[in-house]
Amino acid sequence: MEQSICHNDHVYSYLIKPTSIEFLNQFKNFLPGQYIIIQVKVFDHWIERPYTISGWEEDKKALRVTIKKEPKGLFTSWLFEQAPKIFSINLSSPQGHFLLDMKNSTIGLCFAGGIGVTPFVAYAKALVENHLNKKIVIVYCANNREDLVFRREFDEFAREDPFIKLLYWQSDLKGFLTEKDIMLFVNMFAEPDIYICGHPGFQNLICQVLQNQHYRHDKIQIEQFTYAGSA
Ligand SMILES: Cc1cc2nc3c(=O)[nH]c(=O)nc-3n(C[C@H](O)[C@H](O)[C@H](O)COP(=O)(O)OP(=O)(O)OC[C@H]3O[C@@H](n4cnc5c(N)ncnc54)[C@H](O)[C@@H]3O)c2cc1C
Numbered sequence: 001m002e003q004s005i006c007h008n009d010h011v012y013s014y015l016i017k018p019t020s021i022e023f024l025n026q027f028k029n030f031l032p033g034q035y036i037i038i039q040v041k042v043f044d045h046w047i048e049r050p051y052t053i054s055g056w057e058e059d060k061k062a063l064r065v066t067i068k069k070e071p072k073g074l075f076t077s078w079l080f081e082q083a084p085k086i087f088s089i090n091l092s093s094p095q096g097h098f099l100l101d102m103k104n105s106t107i108g109l110c111f112a113g114g115i116g117v118t119p120f121v122a123y124a125k126a127l128v129e130n131h132l133n134k135k136i137v138i139v140y141c142a143n144n145r146e147d148l149v150f151r152r153e154f155d156e157f158a159r160e161d162p163f164i165k166l167l168y169w170q171s172d173l174k175g176f177l178t179e180k181d182i183m184l185f186v187n188m189f190a191e192p193d194i195y196i197c198g199h200p201g202f203q204n205l206i207c208q209v210l211q212n213q214h215y216r217h218d219k220i221q222i223e224q225f226t227y228a229g230s231a
Pocket of ligand 1: 030049050051052053065066067068069070072073074075077090095115118165223224225226
């Protein structure tokens with residue numbers, strides 16, 4: 001695992017380059033929205049943390065993950081403050097079910113809160129690469145402009161694929177999303193499939209609003225970045 005991009009002082013991207021052919025083959029078949037589990041020895045303890053695949057090299061011989069430093073987080077404090085630039089890890093195969101339905105023509109409305117944007121970066125990249133003409137709208141929320149770390153990459157995707165639309169939301173300028181804002185986005189489209197990923201407060205807010213509106217459960221998908229705790 002190798003540090004590749006410093007987005008700001010608390011969000012970095014890393015490239016993961018598997019060393020065995022077996023892993024390389026598994027990696028090539030991952031689905032956008034899936035995550036891998038990283039196992040690493042920190043202060044004499046083995047710890048495991050899941051991270052969503054946020055990008056990949058053209059030949060898929062290296063995958064990218066993007067990691068936010070958690071205050072007092074065991075793994076991320078070590079990673080940001082003490083880890084060498086390149087180090088070895090154990091790795092699971094890609095897994096998870098937070099997958100964009102690429103085949104149906106219903107619009108996908110994605111609510112991303114902060115680092116919860118990572119699966120949506122993978123959706124957008126896959127749509128651009130595969131020319132699927134699937135319409136998605138990503139509402140990318142963050143505290144401030146500096147925290148919209150994927151803005152430039154998304155703008156590039158949207159330039160290449162007219163079916164991808166981005167709506168940026170900075171809470172330092174507009175405050176947190178309200179029920180009215182959320183329903184405004186939802187009602188812009190005909191019964192969109194809704195995808196939500198962000199911190200628990202962000203997810204709960206959107207879920208509560210949709211529940212109040214009796215939005216169909218089967219049209220909502222949620223990815224929770226639950227914390228494993230310091231173990
Ligand atoms: C499916 C999935 C995908 C994910 N994808 C990403 C991703 O793409 N990018 C990303 O950055 N993260 C992602 N995560 C989160 C990631 O796996 C880690 O949980 C995160 O990086 C924190 O790890 P850590 O070891 O630094 O923090 P931990 O040591 O696990 O602590 C996490 C937080 O909990 C607090 N905490 C720990 N113990 C306690 C306690 N006893 N009481 C109160 N608070 C406590 C810490 O202060 C810290 O803020 C994902 C999680 C899941 C489940």
